[in-house]
Amino acid sequence: MGNNGTYSGVNKSGQKIVSPDYLLFEAPREKVFMTGSEAVKEAVKRASVDASVSYPITPQSEAAHLIGELWVEGYVGVYFRGESEFGVMSEVAGCSMAGARVITTTSGPGTLRAMENFPMWAGSRLPIQLVLMARGVNAPLTIQPDNLEISFLLDTGVMIWHAENAQELFDMILAGFVVAEKTDVHVPIITAIDGFFISHTRESIMIPPEDIALPPYNPYTSPTPIIDAEIAPGRYIKDPFVMKSNYISYATHASWQWEVRAAIERSRPYAKHYLKGLIEEYGDPEAELVFVASGTAASQAKEATRMLLDEGIKAKVVKVKSIRPFPHQELLEATKNAKYIMVPEFNIVGWLEREVRAAFYGKSNATIIGTPRVAGGMTMPPEIIYKDALKILGKEVSYVL
């Protein structure tokens, strides 16, 4: 990078290298009509990606396929199909350890099949990006959208951002690399969407020109040494200090785990800049009824807010963009006038409600209600949110559901 913050030169694909701020905030944008999967392709095209590994599982198969097309077109350095989701997540780890910028995608049971790798990525400080197109995970088998699987990822030591729509997904993928690769962060980033609702629907999004791209990843900025003749892949993973039963070994592993969590926390200022805040507020700032939601549940809550306004009821939505790190302070500030906090979710366990309760315990007098909640691929009509809100407020329900 030059002294004035500008970049010069081209990447391996021949695209002009520009600063992340230019790419995300300043470059002219053109409106296009595309699916979420196609938005993934467009983001990857501008991300100077070195490697990607894929394995088919609905609904992410199309995004993985489109990244393969980028390899054909010369935008991605290495691309191949793994032998399973576990294989894919292990193989991208190898690529990342070797100093490559890596992206892959998965969904539903594939996420769980690959699960061991996510804390391994985090502990190894690998800034891999996983686009998670969430779907149901439990038997009987389903391919329907449901973000239950995010709850399984919450404590793996990765950053998790939750996009509401294809536009956010596009921008989060690009910002995700930038933040994840900061030296003091350098942990994996999962950019999640609610599968099908975003991946397979088409919407207008604004994208910058395709002849510009992010600066390539510089592995020498890593907080750990990149591999060489002395440091074989996973060398520090295989040195089993925790298998030695003594207090010093325990202390080492405890410190290592804290360090991974600390790294996620250090991402806050960067994420605030590139995501333009860890939360987004919509509706009446002073409202006593507040919906806290992420992903497509935020869209539905916004519509319910509009319906409630027709009834003369002021409400607001606080959309959580970043799940890890979790925006405790921002949420407390945004809900300081709240009497009722409703947490609508597209999953049965209510993982966001748990997060909100933990964040607000002893710090807020608002009543927290984990409703409505849909699962199994159901949509969440805003009328349901509206109806629940009216009930909580003791009002008559006038809409016909």
Added chain:
Amino acid sequence: MATLGPYHFSPYPTAIVEGVLTPPPGKGLLYNEIVDEEVAMREAAKEMLTRENPTIFVGPLIIYAWNEEAKEMAKLVREMAEVLNAKIIPMVDYRPKYPKINPEVEINPNHPNLTIWHNNIKACIFIGVHCHFANIALKIIRAETDCLTIAMCAKMGHEDAMITVRDQHPEDVRKFIEIAKQVKKELGK
């Protein structure tokens, strides 16, 4: 357990739990306060000049001459050690050393407290250590010793060190050496 710094400001939990983040560019960290870099440098020099057995822990980014800056930094570290009357103990690599390390000649990020205990070190500077390994070592030192830790980082700094300066390249280290000389004079040493 930890004796320096505010209550709970020690590993398990760590500084980040108290909301302490790495300093912004141009600034340093003095415990949990963001201060001007020069203030942090001055305090670092004072601690190194007044505490027992001050030691500079120098890591692979400097002790292996892998680029021109590393070579220059190595010379500056020697000069810094002379000004601060400090010992130099290298962090040769990051592999756990079993059955034991020799704490008189090296420090290891997985059990740094052994070196500090053995040599009764009360103040130290980490320099040239990859950030991840500096951070795990700093957390353990904070938990297990009463050693004051200072991190001179070429990147974003270390919130688990008690004094941190960031973006430290040869010109910055030269500035620190000059400040250390002034502080030494003021202390009459």
